[in-house]
Amino acid sequence: MDKKKTIWFDITNVPHVNFLLPIIRKYEGEFEMVFSLRDFAETKSLFEKRINKPYIEAGQHQGGNKIKKLIGLLKRIITLQSQIPYFDVKISVGGDSSSPVAWWRRKMAVTFDDNETSPNWMYAPFTDLAFWPKFISAERLKKQFFNKNLYQYNGYKEDFYLADYQPDSAFLDKLPFEHYVVVRPENIKASYVEGRQSIVPELLKELDAAGYNILFLPRYESDRDYAQGIKNIYMPKEAVNGLDACYYADAILTGAGTMAREAACLGVPSVSFFAGAHLLSVDQSLVDAGKMFFSRDVAQIMQYLEHAKDSFFEYRAGGIAGLERCKQVQQEILDVLDQQIRAYLKSQN
Secondary structure, eight states, rough: OOOOOOEEEOSSSSHHHHHHHHHHHHHBTTTEEEEEEEETTTHHHHHHHTTTHHHHHEOOOOOTTTHHHHHHHHHHHHHHHHHHHOOEEEESSSTHHHHHHHOOOOOOEEOOOOOTTSSGGGGGGGSSEEEEEESSOOHHHHHHHHHHTEEEEESSSHHHHHHTOOTTTTTGGSSSSSOOEEEOOOOOTSOOOOOOOOOOHHHHHHHHHOOOEEEEESSSSSGGGGTTTSSSSHHHHHHHOHHHHHHHHHHHESSOOOHHHHHEEEEHOOEEEOOOOOOOOOHHHHHHHHSOOOOOOOHHHHHHHHHHHGGTTTTTSSSSSHHHHHHHHHHHHHHHHHHHHHHHHHHHH
């Protein structure tokens, strides 16, 4: 009997856990699986909660210093090369450290991404199949060396996993309030943020003064300091399912692009105060469509919330907004992925 083929999943950020779940579920039982995780924010705790498989820990977030980032990247590549066992296909979101390892071992590297402003040229040449939304210019991606390996789908990255989302009916039982807004800080330590300060301390004070209940999801331990003196605030001791936090919220206010897009795709009032110099193309498309509000001005955000109050309870009436579209996006991606993986494996026999 032929030995089972192996897929290696490399997970480096919290949203990657939810994103990769549909692929893991599709191939579970048919393929052996290897997992590697970077120690960053709630990545490990969410993985242990939602997937709960053995994993190899490799690397940590290196902050905003570019030299430290480069050293950390090289160290992680070396760690992965030495610790990841045999595999046939590697799948990741991004892939600056895992794709070079797959290339070195002459194995198929699959990546997903939607951030055209990142230095994607660092992993593009080592990637065999790269999935990107059509909202991003193909010409811009080709300049980053995504050429014959590029597949662009008609939707958002968040659509892919929202297609399977089922709200946890007990989620609100874990919170001290029924109605709330979510606040998730910016990634101030990211390389794309230069010289900007977080607006979260001021935002929390204004929300508190206006009587909003706040579910605060700090990114770093230091973010907890922002909550000092705020009365109507709750910080979970353990990682929460961000999708449930979005679905049951009255509004999402976040410096994280993923959560803003999740809320927008779910039909929840979505506010982005992304700290990068420019919005990503996927975010701008949602702003242009009126599904997301963007501002780093706290007064403007508070004004938007006041106007959005009328829609706080409307979006749940028809179930999850855009679910049919999400399912179409997921099926498109899974069909292409499966076709390419099987063609590759057949070529190796």
